[in-house]
Each structure stands twice: as C-alpha cells, then as structure tokens.
Amino acid sequence: AQTVTQSQPEMSVQxxxxxxxxxxxDTSESDYYLFWYKQPPSxxxxxxxxxxxxxxxxxxxxxxxxxxxxxxxxxxxxxxDSQLGDAAMYFCALLETxxxxxxxxxxxxxxxxx
Amino acid sequence: xxGVSQSPSNKVTEKGKDVELRCDPISGHTxxxxxxQSLGQGLEFLIYxxxxxxxxxxxxxxxxxxxxxxxxxxxxxxxxxxxxxxxAVYLCASSLQGTFGANVLTFGAGSRLTVL
Numbered sequence: 001a002q003t004v005t006q007s008q009p010e011m012s013v014q015x016x017x018x019x020x021x022x023x024x025x026d027t028s029e030s031d032y033y034l035f036w037y038k039q040p041p042s043x044x045x046x047x048x049x050x051x052x053x054x055x056x057x058x059x060x061x062x063x064x065x066x067x068x069x070x071x072x073x074x075x076x077x078x079x080x081d082s083q084l085g086d087a088a089m090y091f092c093a094l095l096e097t098x099x100x101x102x103x104x105x106x107x108x109x110x111x112x113x114x
Numbered sequence: 115x116x117g118v119s120q121s122p123s124n125k126v127t128e129k130g131k132d133v134e135l136r137c138d139p140i141s142g143h144t145x146x147x148x149x150x151q152s153l154g155q156g157l158e159f160l161i162y163x164x165x166x167x168x169x170x171x172x173x174x175x176x177x178x179x180x181x182x183x184x185x186x187x188x189x190x191x192x193x194x195x196x197x198x199x200x201x202a203v204y205l206c207a208s209s210l211q212g213t214f215g216a217n218v219l220t221f222g223a224g225s226r227l228t229v230l
Contacts, residue, residue, distance in 0.1 A: 004156075035218075037221075042223060043203060043205075043223050043224045043226075044221060044222075044223045044224075045205065045207070045219075045221035046221075047218050047219075050218065091156060091157065100145075100162045100164065100170055101147070101159045101162060101170070101173070102147070102157075102159070102219060103159070104149075104156040104157040105156055106155065106156040107155075107156050
C-alpha cells in the first residue's frame with residue numbers, strides 16, 4: 001500500500017525568505033503522480049504543483065518548485081520569496097497509476113512571519 | 115457549476131442521529147471522491163465514484179457510512195447513528211476523469227460535522 005509521510009508538523013518562515021517542506025513516500029509502482037496541495041483556513045484545498053514520476057525535470061510554478069528524488073522517494077516543496085498569503089496547511093499527495101485514490105500526508109502547517 | 119459545492123457548510127448533530135452531506139461536482143466531471151479530515155489530521159479516503167462503474171467503497175470506516183451518486187452528478191454521503199468520533203470535515207472532490215493522467219482533483223470547501 002502507498003504511504004506519504006510529512007515529518008514536519010509545523011514550519012515558519014520570514015516574509016520574503018525561502019522555506020522547504022519535506023515529503024517522503026512509498027509505492028511499489030514506477031508510474032505515479034505527486035502533488036502539493038495548500039489548505040488555507042477557508043478549508044478549500046488548492047493545487048500548488050504536481051510532478052509526473054516519469055519526468056526527471058523538477059516541476060516549477062512561479063515561486064513554487066519541487067525537488068523530486070525518485071530513488072530516495074522524496075518530494076520536497078520549496079517556496080521562494082514567501083508571502084503572507086502562503087500561510088496555510090500544506091499536504092503532499094501521491095496518486096498511483098493502478099489506483100484511483102489520492103493518498104495524503106499528515107500535513108505541514110506553514111506560518112509566514114511579517 | 116464553477117466549482118465543487120458542498121452543503122451544509124457546518125452541521126451540528128446529536129449522537130445517534132443520521133446526517134446527510136451533499137456534494138455537487140463540477141459539471142462534466144465524471145469522477146467524484148469523498149475524504150474525511152479529522153482535527154489536525156491528513157485526509158482519509160472514503161469513497162470514489164467513476165462514471166457508471168461500481169464505486170470504490172474500500173475507505174468507508176463502518177457500515178454506518180454510505181454514499182450515493184445520482185445521475186452521475188450530485189452525491190450524498192450518509193452517516194447513520196452518528197458517533198462523536200465521526201466529527202470531522204468531510205471534503206468532496208471531482209475530476210474530469212478518474213484515470214491516471216491526471217486529472218487534477220478540484221475540492222469543495224467541505225462540510226464540518228460536529229457530533230455532540
């Protein structure tokens with residue numbers, strides 16, 4: 001069974017600084033997708049970025065980028081130039097090719113300090 | 115609709131009562147998911163509907179939980195004889211396809227259930 005682990009329950013960063021959120025996962029498949037979702041206090045889950053396992057190039061979306069290490073089964077999220085609006089709970093998630101469910105980690109609560 | 119709509123936004127009920135939570139997915143999305151998020155926890159998969167296929171119910175925690183999806187659109191999650199441990203936010207999501215290929219899940223804002 002697939003698992004996703006986020007070992008940092010809480011993180012904080014100063015506004016305009018860079019922060020990295022960690023995620024490790026386990027799967028027996030070679031093809032899968034990885035995602036980072038953001039959940040602000042409004043509860044609405046918002047997709048931040050996604051990575052296809054077969055692609056070696058790390059995905060980037062504006063200030064958000066990932067460090068995907070397939071052999072190590074690691075998928076960290078880097079937020080550059082942090083903004084107050086980035087404060088939220090961040091979830092790492094895994095979707096296998098053979099399955100239909102998205103498996104989530106426990107989440108990391110990010111605080112951005114002015 | 116423009117997004118995934120869930121109702122009610124908040125529901126307070128007494129232990130032992132039945133509750134129904136509704137999800138209206140994005141028009142045209144064939145896949146629909148229910149997840150449960152307990153306080154301070156990640157998201158726990160409950161059930162998945164894809165088109166006319168039999169739903170994947172493997173995540174439902176007990177036989178008190180059931181879900182239907184009528185006409186391939188609106189879904190209702192029913193919890194019978196609610197218990198205090200059922201208190202959580204119930205999130206619904208939909209996607210254009212359920213298959214790998216990745217169709218991104220779009221989530222609703224959730225229904226917060228409190229069982230007294």
